[in-house]
Amino acid sequence: MNEPAITVRNLTCAYGDFLVIDDISFDVQKGEIFVILGGSGCGKSTLLKHMIGLYEPRQGQILIQGDDIVSSHGRKRDEILRRFGVMYQMGALFGSMSLMSNIMLPLEEFTDLPREAMEIIAKSKLSLVGLEDFVYNMPAQLSGGMKKRAAIARAMALDPGILFLDEPSAGLDPITSAELDELIRTLSRSLGITFVIVSHELASIYSVADRVIMLDKRVKKIVAEGDPRELRDHSDNEFVRHFFHRQAEVRFGADMECPETHKEP
Amino acid sequence: MKAGKHTLQHASGAHMKTSDKEGRLVLSLGGRLDAVSTAAVWDDALAAVRGSRLGEVGVDCTDLEYLDGAGVALLLKLRETVEDERGGSFKIDNLKEELRQILGMVWGCTPPRWTRKEAERRMGLAERVGHYAEDAFKQFKHMVSFVGESVAIICYCLQHPRCVRWKDVWLSVVSVGVDSLSIIMLIGFLMGLIMSFQSAVSLQRFGAEIFVPNMLGLVMFREMGPLVTSILLAARSGSAFAAEIGTMKVNEEVDALVTMGLSPMRFLVAPKVLASLIAVPLMTMFFNFASLVGGALVMLSMDYPLVTFTSRVFRLLGYLDFAGGLFKACVFSLLVAGVGCLRGLETKTGASAVGVSTTSAVVSGIIAIAVADGVFALAFYYLGI
Numbered sequence: 001m002n003e004p005a006i007t008v009r010n011l012t013c014a015y016g017d018f019l020v021i022d023d024i025s026f027d028v029q030k031g032e033i034f035v036i037l038g039g040s041g042c043g044k045s046t047l048l049k050h051m052i053g054l055y056e057p058r059q060g061q062i063l064i065q066g067d068d069i070v071s072s073h074g075r076k077r078d079e080i081l082r083r084f085g086v087m088y089q090m091g092a093l094f095g096s097m098s099l100m101s102n103i104m105l106p107l108e109e110f111t112d113l114p115r116e117a118m119e120i121i122a123k124s125k126l127s128l129v130g131l132e133d134f135v136y137n138m139p140a141q142l143s144g145g146m147k148k149r150a151a152i153a154r155a156m157a158l159d160p161g162i163l164f165l166d167e168p169s170a171g172l173d174p175i176t177s178a179e180l181d182e183l184i185r186t187l188s189r190s191l192g193i194t195f196v197i198v199s200h201e202l203a204s205i206y207s208v209a210d211r212v213i214m215l216d217k218r219v220k221k222i223v224a225e226g227d228p229r230e231l232r233d234h235s236d237n238e239f240v241r242h243f244f245h246r247q248a249e250v251r252f253g254a255d256m257e258c259p260e261t262h263k264e265p
Numbered sequence: 266m267k268a269g270k271h272t273l274q275h276a277s278g279a280h281m282k283t284s285d286k287e288g289r290l291v292l293s294l295g296g297r298l299d300a301v302s303t304a305a306v307w308d309d310a311l312a313a314v315r316g317s318r319l320g321e322v323g324v325d326c327t328d329l330e331y332l333d334g335a336g337v338a339l340l341l342k343l344r345e346t347v348e349d350e351r352g353g354s355f356k357i358d359n360l361k362e363e364l365r366q367i368l369g370m371v372w373g374c375t376p377p378r379w380t381r382k383e384a385e386r387r388m389g390l391a392e393r394v395g396h397y398a399e400d401a402f403k404q405f406k407h408m409v410s411f412v413g414e415s416v417a418i419i420c421y422c423l424q425h426p427r428c429v430r431w432k433d434v435w436l437s438v439v440s441v442g443v444d445s446l447s448i449i450m451l452i453g454f455l456m457g458l459i460m461s462f463q464s465a466v467s468l469q470r471f472g473a474e475i476f477v478p479n480m481l482g483l484v485m486f487r488e489m490g491p492l493v494t495s496i497l498l499a500a501r502s503g504s505a506f507a508a509e510i511g512t513m514k515v516n517e518e519v520d521a522l523v524t525m526g527l528s529p530m531r532f533l534v535a536p537k538v539l540a541s542l543i544a545v546p547l548m549t550m551f552f553n554f555a556s557l558v559g560g561a562l563v564m565l566s567m568d569y570p571l572v573t574f575t576s577r578v579f580r581l582l583g584y585l586d587f588a589g590g591l592f593k594a595c596v597f598s599l600l601v602a603g604v605g606c607l608r609g610l611e612t613k614t615g616a617s618a619v620g621v622s623t624t625s626a627v628v629s630g631i632i633a634i635a636v637a638d639g640v641f642a643l644a645f646y647y648l649g650i
Contacts, residue, residue, distance in 0.1 A: 049520075052524050053523075053524065054520055054523060054524060077526075078526040081524060081525065081526035082526055084524075086521065086524045088517040088520065088521055089517070090516060090517060092516055092517040092518045092520065092521040093518070094513075094518055094521075095512075095513075095516070095518070105525075105527075106525050106527075109525075109526075109527055110526070
């Protein structure tokens with residue numbers, strides 16, 4: 001059996017005294033589309049930011065292709081960072097550069113390719129995400145969906161084996177969102193890229209995810225893991241069922257008291 | 266039956282009546298309880314409930330046509346007043362079905378309660394002083410380490426010029442230096458003019474206005490040139506650096522750099538600091554030149570020939586003064602640009618955070634200049650420069 005692309009062991013994340021994630025462990029297999037989901041504020045993005053090494057965990061290990069990103073530093077860390085690309089929630093394209101320069105930036109910094117080669121690579125990455133007509137546009141001139149696609153193109157500039165996507169379909173219209181899902185599937189199938197996606201868009205989760213983990217902010221742990229369709233139909237956890245069936249949590253339940261009960265006899 | 270009736274007609278859509286019925290206070294609310302009309306009846310309704318000594322309070326809503334969040338808030342407040350403050354009972358009668366649904370959304374939930382004591386514990390004076398001192402110390406340490414890091418990165422960049430993004434450096438040089446040329450020249454000219462004029466007026470009484478060029482050259486080259494140029498740098502470019510990097514931080518662009526394996530220090534800070542190091546000595550020279558022009562104008566207007574002015578300026582001014590001034594300018598620019606970038610990188614989230622770091626960049630830049638200038642004054646004095 002081949003080794004997993006990412007291994008997370010006993011990860012605990014906290015901001016100051018506020019515990020966000022308490023001692024979780026999971027593996028992401030090579031080539032799979034792995035989705036982290038959960039309600040708002042349950043620590044999905046926090047988990048992602050720990051996995052990409054932006055924040056230092058309270059404790060635990062995060063192995064990217066077998067090497068711990070938490071304990072490494074210097075050149076080793078840079079080398080691990082280059083194994084994955086990240087698409088941030090708002091794209092995080094460099095606003096002072098055109099799309100082309102945005103994508104050429106990592107190439108310029110980490111390779112000795114001639115300029116023509118870098119331009120060809122940048123253009124081909126942009127056409128891969130359907131933005132070949134916007135090569136020289138500035139990020140501010142693009143719509144939200146285009147920015148996200150451009151950010152995926154930039155994350156792919158160095159052809160990493162792993163892509164992290166933070167809420168790729170949030171705030172997009174259904175068509176753009178479906179196109180993005182299609183893109184993710186194609187990239188995964190044809191290039192064998194491992195995807196780690198943070199999302200709570202049910203439709204896109206069903207269409208792309210091979211496997212999901214679900215976080216719950218009350219227990220601060222993983223409450224479910226597996227195929228999303230499987231979880232929807234057979235989970236015995238109430239929160240998980242509510243999530244997959246888009247049901248509201250009970251708020252106006254038995255304790256809801258209508259003033260009618262005070263009616264005078 | 267005891268019936269005391271009291272009617273209040275309010276200007277807006279709501280009206281309220283109070284009556285005592287069988288030992289029970291009844292508030293009859295009618296009309297529309299929206300944000301405008303609720304405001305008009307709020308005080309009266311509460312006063313009626315608080316003023317009565319009856320334990321049971323009922324609200325009769327027969328005539329109530331409309332209710333929104335504000336009206337619901339009034340009913341919640343009345344309930345709280347009656348039940349919690351006085352231990353009485355509170356009832357709502359004859360509320361229309363659709364209005365009851367609106368009320369039902371919040372009626373059942375107990376609103377969160379917190380006491381001020383728990384939420385914001387007031388710190389004692391000693392504790393607050395301690396916190397401030399700790400913060401100040403931490404910031405100072407942070408700043409020292411940042412300045413050290415910037416010096417290290419500048420040295421590294423100078424040793425390995427290939428890893429510097431020179432395109433960014435030249436762009437920054439243009440925005441820091443070239444674009445500020447007009448204001449630098451203007452301020453320099455005015456300062457030279459004003460200082461010469463003011464001192465000439467005083468010195469004229471002793472017939473000593475001939476010494477104005479001596480003073481002007483020394484003051485401008487040694488002190489005012491570097492100082493004013495760097496203060497202008499802090500105001501114009503330090504703030505711009507902080508705002509630019511701060512916005513990048515808010516937009517996660519700095520995070521994106523980090524996860525690409527690119528150090529923000531090398532990628533964002535180094536070009537800006539290098540650009541300032543290149544531009545500021547030149548700016549200082551332009552400032553000095555402009556101030557001499559201002560001084561010359563004053564001397565010419567007092568009928569001294571130009572050659573008297575220039576020869577007196579340059580006879581007294583040595584290369585050491587000139588070099589010392591430029592060295593000071595370099596150090597100031599390093600501090601100002603570094604602090605600007607540091608404040609930018611420290612930005613927290615949100616648009617207001619960018620404003621905070623911009624302000625802080627200018628303030629700490631100017632403080633850094635003042636402190637460094639004091640150190641230089643002492644050092645130059647003891648070194649005899």
